[in-house]
Amino acid sequence: MTHSHQHGTHTADLHQHQHDDSGQAEILDLDAEVLAEHIAGITGSLPLTSAPRQIVDLGCGTGAGTFALLERFPEAHITAVDTSTGHLKLLADKACAEGVQERVRTVQADLDASDWPDLGTPDLAWASASMHHMADPAHALAKVHELLPPGGLFAVVELDGFPRFLPADVPADRPGLEERCHRATDSFHAEHVPHRGTDWGPMLSAAGFTVEDTRTIAVNIEGDRSEAIGRYALGSLQRLRNTAAPGLDPADVIALDALLDPAGPRSILRRTDLAVRTTRTVWAARKR
Structure with a gap:
């Protein structure tokens, strides 16, 4: 996957190739399951003047935002946009399984392209963890501004960084391992995902939007809340390993591999x- 591969969660920071769609899709689905309550909270707090009837989900991935928005706005129709045909097929299959296929249209498109396909006239544009993957975010923001009618709302949702899963003193023989793994990926992300962590407020204003609301939500979900958290942590840290390993002490790599061995005695799943x-x-910005 390249910078232009938009998706629905933070996890594409570590997924650089489209051939990894199946593995990435599993992480995206786990991300959606684990963070479902928080996504629902965001959709419920948007400063909307009326319930949107037409929504565009930009960089939809496998549909975390799409399905949260369908549930929140039962009269809405959604155009789900992504570069990955694999992710779009999974999203369409889920829509059929849930009986909402008549309310969902999928569009394969590169949002870094100079011209976008016809995405209709949405009341609401939604971009969750996709804007920071744009090669030229200012261009993408300008295209969203063109897309929306006056009064339309654009919701930009970003995770400030990759989630943390382990206590700081884990593992006992290599405490602080998870933070060292993240530090080992800093230069990679600075080069390949330079817009991660951006304050989108000034860029939205520069594109002609009025930022009506900015809120930061702390996520802290204990592992006993969901069995999926173990699988989410395992899959996420397995992908982190690929980027981090070259910058880690060999003893850290050994300790990390022990955590990432699903059948091992020190497995993260245990x-x-x-x-x-x-x-x-979350930035909520309106086109005037």
Whole structure:
């Protein structure tokens, strides 16, 4: 996957190739399951003047935002946009399974392209963890501004960074391992995902939007809340390993591999002290 591969969650920071669609899709689905309550909270707090009837989900991935929006706005129709045909097929299959296929249209498109396909005239545009993957975010923001009618709302949702799962003193022989893994990926992300962590407020204003609301939501979900958290942590850290390993001490790599061995005695799947800790920021901007 390249910068232009938009999706629905933070996880594409570590997924650079479209051939990894199946593995990435599993992480995206787990992300949606684990963070469902927080996504629902965001859709419920948008400063809408009326319920939207037409919505565009930009960088929809496998549909975390799409299905949250369908549930929140039962009269709405959604155009789900992504570069990955594999993700779009999974989304369409889910829509059929849930009986909402008449309310969903999928569009394969590169949002870094100079011209966008016809995406209709939405009342609401939604972009969750996709804007920071744009090669030229200013161009994408300008295209969204063109897309929306006066009064239309654009919701940008971003995770401030990759979630943390382990306590700081884990593992006992290599405490602080998870943070060292993240530090080992800093240069990679600075080069390949330079817009991660951007304050989108000034860029939205520069594109002609009025930012009506900015809120930061702390996410802290204890592992005993959901069996999926173990699988989410395992899959996420397996992908982190691929980027982090070259910058780690060999002893850290050994300790990390022990955590990532699903059948091993030190497997992350055996731990009862996992949590999902991250911060999510939402910008709600209106076209005047």
